[in-house]
Amino acid sequence: MVSQKITVTNEQGMHMRPASLFCQTVTPFASDVKVVFNGTTYDAKSVMMLMSACIKCGSEIEIVCDGPDEADALKKAIELVESGLGD
Amino acid sequence: MFKGIAASRGIGIGSICVIVEHDLSFEKKKIEDTAAEKVRFSEAVEAFKAETSAMAEDIRKRIGPKEAEILEGHLVMISDPSMAGEMTKMIDAGQCAEAAVEAVCDMFIGMFSQMDDEMMKQRASDISDIKVSMLKLLLGIKDIDISKVEPGTILVARDLTPSMTSQINNKNVAGIITEVGGKTSHSAILARALEIPAVLSVPDITTLVKDKDTAIVDGTEGIVYINPEGDILSKYLIKREDFIRKQSELKGFLGKETLTADGESVELFCNIGTPKDAKKALECDGEGIGLFRSEFLFMDSGHLPTEEEQFNAYKEAAVTMGGKPVIIRTLDIGGDKDIPYLGMKKEENPFLGYRAVRYCLGNKEAYMLQLRAIIRASAFGKVKIMIPLVTCVEELRAVKEMVAEIKKDFDANGTDYDKDIEVGCMIETPAASLIADILAKEADFFSIGTNDLTQYTMSVDRGNSDVAYLYSTFQPSVLRSIRHIIECGREAGIPVGMCGEAAADPLMIPLLISFGLTEFSVNPVLVLTARCIISKWSKKEADELADKIMALTTEAEIVAALKEASKE
Numbered sequence: 001m002v003s004q005k006i007t008v009t010n011e012q013g014m015h016m017r018p019a020s021l022f023c024q025t026v027t028p029f030a031s032d033v034k035v036v037f038n039g040t041t042y043d044a045k046s047v048m049m050l051m052s053a054c055i056k057c058g059s060e061i062e063i064v065c066d067g068p069d070e071a072d073a074l075k076k077a078i079e080l081v082e083s084g085l086g087d
Numbered sequence: 088m089f090k091g092i093a094a095s096r097g098i099g100i101g102s103i104c105v106i107v108e109h110d111l112s113f114e115k116k117k118i119e120d121t122a123a124e125k126v127r128f129s130e131a132v133e134a135f136k137a138e139t140s141a142m143a144e145d146i147r148k149r150i151g152p153k154e155a156e157i158l159e160g161h162l163v164m165i166s167d168p169s170m171a172g173e174m175t176k177m178i179d180a181g182q183c184a185e186a187a188v189e190a191v192c193d194m195f196i197g198m199f200s201q202m203d204d205e206m207m208k209q210r211a212s213d214i215s216d217i218k219v220s221m222l223k224l225l226l227g228i229k230d231i232d233i234s235k236v237e238p239g240t241i242l243v244a245r246d247l248t249p250s251m252t253s254q255i256n257n258k259n260v261a262g263i264i265t266e267v268g269g270k271t272s273h274s275a276i277l278a279r280a281l282e283i284p285a286v287l288s289v290p291d292i293t294t295l296v297k298d299k300d301t302a303i304v305d306g307t308e309g310i311v312y313i314n315p316e317g318d319i320l321s322k323y324l325i326k327r328e329d330f331i332r333k334q335s336e337l338k339g340f341l342g343k344e345t346l347t348a349d350g351e352s353v354e355l356f357c358n359i360g361t362p363k364d365a366k367k368a369l370e371c372d373g374e375g376i377g378l379f380r381s382e383f384l385f386m387d388s389g390h391l392p393t394e395e396e397q398f399n400a401y402k403e404a405a406v407t408m409g410g411k412p413v414i415i416r417t418l419d420i421g422g423d424k425d426i427p428y429l430g431m432k433k434e435e436n437p438f439l440g441y442r443a444v445r446y447c448l449g450n451k452e453a454y455m456l457q458l459r460a461i462i463r464a465s466a467f468g469k470v471k472i473m474i475p476l477v478t479c480v481e482e483l484r485a486v487k488e489m490v491a492e493i494k495k496d497f498d499a500n501g502t503d504y505d506k507d508i509e510v511g512c513m514i515e516t517p518a519a520s521l522i523a524d525i526l527a528k529e530a531d532f533f534s535i536g537t538n539d540l541t542q543y544t545m546s547v548d549r550g551n552s553d554v555a556y557l558y559s560t561f562q563p564s565v566l567r568s569i570r571h572i573i574e575c576g577r578e579a580g581i582p583v584g585m586c587g588e589a590a591a592d593p594l595m596i597p598l599l600i601s602f603g604l605t606e607f608s609v610n611p612v613l614v615l616t617a618r619c620i621i622s623k624w625s626k627k628e629a630d631e632l633a634d635k636i637m638a639l640t641t642e643a644e645i646v647a648a649l650k651e652a653s654k655e
Binding site: 007009011012015016017020023043045046047048049051052054056057058059 | 156160163164167168169170195198199202203204206207210361362363387388389390396399
């Protein structure tokens with residue numbers, strides 16, 4: 001299992017479009033991908049779950065990947081958040 | 088007369104068509120053949136997707152990609168493992184498809200509607216829309232085709248779902264009234280995009296009217312009349328003509344230069360709060376950014392934004408504006424704007440206390456980060472630095488020294504920036520106004536902030552209803568102050584702008600033209616209105632009016648005389 005903390009900096013936070021982009025990016029990986037925010041763990045392969053976390057700009061999240069391609073999945077997910085989630 | 092939320096401007100007059108909500112109740116039965124039920128369910132999901140993508144496509148073509156996003160979101164949501172996936176699991180456990188759809192959707196509706204975030208609350212209405220569409224498909228209920236209503240129809244509904252709004256055509260729908268929804272709801276966004284007048288959140292309206300009733304929808308004021316008297320109707324027929332005429336007049340100013348009636352050119356900029364707003368400023372035809380409030384970066388995040396975070400935001404605005412000026416006001420906190428993590432002390436008189444440039448110069452390390460970020464962004468466009476709440480020349484000097492120090496540092500390590508980056512003052516205190524001649528010798532530009540200037544000049548807290556009557560930019564003292572500031576700027580040969588609400592005030596504009604203001608900075612949506620008003624005044628006419636106004640002694644006389652001279 002690998003994980004990394006990162007701050008969400010895109011202005012809208014995890015709204016519909018950023019959340020779907022995040023979800024689309026991590027879904028192809030065989031590993032489980034979760035987002036931990038405010039002590040709760042959310043399935044990052046579900047847009048609904050990601051949105052239900054109500055992650056806003058400036059929130060710190062932890063991305064946790066577990067599975068055969070966990071390192072790649074984490075790298076891709078971090079890159080996406082760093083680039084501003086397509087916003 | 089009924090009152091609601093003014094959601095889309097304009098006047099609509101026509102004949103009502105009430106959109107009836109269908110009875111979506113169903114019998115919860117235990118399913119034996121779950122395989123067959125799952126087939127029925129997935130057929131409904133496929134039909135939903137086909138319908139929704141067809142509507143999204145239609146909206147994209149007819150209105151625009153941004154408006155189509157709502158429906159594309161529905162496609163993403165229904166396909167989500169926690170939606171269709173959970174529903175399938177419930178059917179496996181013996182629930183009927185309708186019950187599964189309802190239970191899963193209701194769970195999410197409950198979750199999203201409780202969130203403390205306007206945009207997230209919108210998701211609840213998305214899911215509710217999905218639920219209704221899915222239940223109709225499963226129960227075999229057909230809706231009326233809104234795209235085929237008679238021309239001149241006023242639609243009345245409890246709520247307009249995105250799937251309904253997608254069928255609305257401004258050729259036959261003259262107005263919209265709903266019982267729920269606010270300015271940011273889908274119905275409002277679509278109504279504005281289609282330029283259909285809309286009043287939302289009118290309580291019980293669907294039960295108070297019937298088909299073929301006559302209605303007036305005043306989407307500018309948020310007022311609805313049902314079966315109005317003849318005199319009200321004729322009044323609104325005239326109002327509607329006026330509105331249409333004015334709108335087409337304003338459209339004529341799109342893409343035009345901002346010129347006075349005698350062809351004198353002035354700059355018309357926009358006030359923005361986030362880098363995203365820069366796009367809006369361009370869409371609204373703004374010629375630059377006259378005020379970029381940098382506070383959002385500090386208020387929306389839970390920590391002091393890093394130099395990099397700030398740089399990216401300023402750069403984005405500079406790049407978006409493509410070489411047009413972007414005036415960034417450095418952190419203006421204190422007063423009524425508190426940022427919890429900065430741990431500022433509670434003050435007896437916050438507006439007279441440790442705020443804006445005073446706070447920044449007292450926290451030079453943090454201020455240095457902001458100035459560095461702005462100066463780095465100047466490599467990507469025409470960026471300028473504006474200092475808020477200046478009261479003495481030492482403050483301007485101190486900031487300029489910091490800027491010089493940063494430039495030296497950047498030169499040493501080869502960081503790109505605009506060597507001619509300008510540093511200007513916000514003139515918004517009586518002190519700055521009185522020494523405008525001194526400041527003008529050392530500042531590269533001025534920008535008058537009328538909100539604070541009025542409050543400080545009149546010594547009035549506009550939030551206090553007992554004294555709010557004194558809060559007026561048309562007080563002789565405030566007008567004299569404005570005239571003096573512009574004069575000092577002109578004599579020193581520096582540009583003087585205005586970024587307060589007054590810059591877009593039709594009554595104020597002729598005075599500003601006469602005083603010699605060179606840059607008007609307004610809310611993006613007011614660009615065309617301001618350009619239109621500026622075009623109606625020549626310098627000579629404005630001077631004649633200003634001479635008359637400046638000889639008057641009370642605010643009431645001034646406002647009355649300006650209203651009389653108004654060319655609206």
